[in-house]
Amino acid sequence: MFKTRLVAAAALFCCMGLGAAERAALATVAVKTSASAAAGASIDGVVEAVRQTAVSAQVAGAIVALYVKAGDAVKAGQVLLRIDARAANEGASASAAQVQAARAGMNVAAKEYERQQQLFQKQYISQAALDRAQAQLEATQAQVRALQAQSGVANTQSGFFVVTAPYAGIVSEVPVALGDMALPGRPLFTLYDPAALRLGAALPQSALLGLGANPELSFEIPGLGAASGLSKPVSVQLLPTVDASTHTVQLRLGLPAAMKGLAPGMFARVWLPSAAATGAAPKLYVPASALLRRAEMTGVYVLDGKGQALLRQVRLGQVQGSDVEILSGVQAGEQVAVDPQAAAKAH
Numbered sequence: 074m075f076k077t078r079l080v081a082a083a084a085l086f087c088c089m090g091l092g093a094a095e096r097a098a099l100a101t102v103a104v105k106t107s108a109s110a111a112a113g114a115s116i117d118g119v120v121e122a123v124r125q126t127a128v129s130a131q132v133a134g135a136i137v138a139l140y141v142k143a144g145d146a147v148k149a150g151q152v153l154l155r156i157d158a159r160a161a162n163e164g165a166s167a168s169a170a171q172v173q174a175a176r177a178g179m180n181v182a183a184k185e186y187e188r189q190q191q192l193f194q195k196q197y198i199s200q201a202a203l204d205r206a207q208a209q210l211e212a213t214q215a216q217v218r219a220l221q222a223q224s225g226v227a228n229t230q231s232g233f234f235v236v237t238a239p240y241a242g243i244v245s246e247v248p249v250a251l252g253d254m255a256l257p258g259r260p261l262f263t264l265y266d267p268a269a270l271r272l273g274a275a276l277p278q279s280a281l282l283g284l285g286a287n288p289e290l291s292f293e294i295p296g297l298g299a300a301s302g303l304s305k306p307v308s309v310q311l312l313p314t315v316d317a318s319t320h321t322v323q324l325r326l327g328l329p330a331a332m333k334g335l336a337p338g339m340f341a342r343v344w345l346p347s348a349a350a351t352g353a354a355p356k357l358y359v360p361a362s363a364l365l366r367r368a369e370m371t372g373v374y375v376l377d378g379k380g381q382a383l384l385r386q387v388r389l390g391q392v393q394g395s396d397v398e399i400l401s402g403v404q405a406g407e408q409v410a411v412d413p414q415a416a417a418k419a420h
Contacts, residue, residue, distance in 0.1 A: 099419055101376055101408040104357050104399070114356075118274030118292065118341040120328075122265035124240065125337065130156060130255040131233040139251050141262070147238040153262055156255050158234030165231045168224035175220045179213040186210045242266040245337070270328050270335050272306065274343045275321035284311075284346070291344045292326060297334055303344065304329060357405055358396040364389075365413035373399075374416035376408040382416040 138155035141147060189206035192198045246263035255261060272292055276284075291303045308327035315322055326343065328335065363373050364387075371389060374382040387402030403409065410416035 099376075099382060099416060100411040102360060102363070102411050104359055104403045104405055104407045104409055105396075106357060106405050114280075115342045115344050116274050116276060116324075118272050118324075118326075118343045120294065120335055120337055120339040120341055121271050121273045121325075122267075122337045123269035123271055124242070124266040125245075126239060126264050127260040128153065128236060128239065128262040128264055129258055129260050130154075130236055131257055132156065132161075132230065133254065133256050134158065134234060136249060136251055136253050136255055136261075139247075139249070141244050141247065143244055143247050145244045147242060147244060147264070149238055149241045151238045152235055153238055153244075154236040154249075154255075156234040156236070158231055161227070161231040161234055165224070165227040168220065168227040172217065172220045172224050175213065175217040179210070179217050182206075182210040182213040236261060238264060240264075240266060265337055267335070268330075270337065272326040272328055272341050272343065274324045274326075274341070275316070275319065276311070276324040276345075278315060278320045278322065280345055281311075281322060289346050290326065292341055293344070294332075294335070294339055294341045296339045297332075304332070356390070357399045357403060358393060359399055359403070359409050360411060361392070361395055361397045363409050363411055363413060364397065365417075373403065374410035374413050375403060376410070382410050382419055384417075 134156035136154060137157050139153075140155075141151075141153050147153065186206045186209070189198060189203050193200070193203045242264045243266075244262055245265055247261070248263075249255070249259075249261050288309055290309060291305055293303050306326035307329055310325040310327075312323040312325070324343065359373060365372050365374070365384070370386055372384050372386045375385045377383055385402055388400040390398030390400045392398070
């Protein structure tokens, strides 16, 4: 019995020694901060259109013609869509016919007034008869003007059944199809001007004091490829309001006209000067190989004070080469296992 216990204790000691050896041999790397944190910090931004319009109809009706699709370039005043306008056209024709009838009555009243004037000069009729003829002429003239106004309204409304481009631009979205019902206020197209783009970003309130009156900012748009690099904005604008929920200020940067390939919604990064970056938290990075994904959970193995590897859930940010930004879950300087599978076995 004593011999059996001695063998079991020896086996347990060997296993404990093997686990300690595995932990000692576990390759780790420290959570590092962004290399540019000492010289400045970056904030995420997005390319925006200065002029972006949701084009909608002013009248209701079925869409009978659709001339453009998403991605098409259009000119100012170009016809984009037609709505069934048969009822409106008939109403405009009826108004025009009423105007013609009123003009005919006005011509009769004008000739009658002339005859009454001649008879009055010869003293064949009284002043009252002449006044009645004049009143009849003025009434027919007023009726003509009223019907002309109604005809103008009918013609204007018939023009609402043709939707045109308010300015030259690019059609980014067409949420309707041929045969759909157009309603007042329902967007039919989304149009933006590619010649008027800017970069928008939310600047933390803590970075305001370090910007100064003429901040030296730079930006990059990774979606344009490596050739884009860092660029200087042509203008810098800070909106005079602070968001109460996020405590950020809207920053708008004018983009150089020479930049090609831009589109609204593209991701951008704005680099702040070192004076403004003092209040901004540095970004944390770990190697992409250190990530462990299980179902919907993403984590890394972090070594505690006793050298044990503990799995900790993290939230990921942007990818920088072979490293991944960690938004939450770790702190700078903590040791992270490079091989999560080996860490799991050691744990």
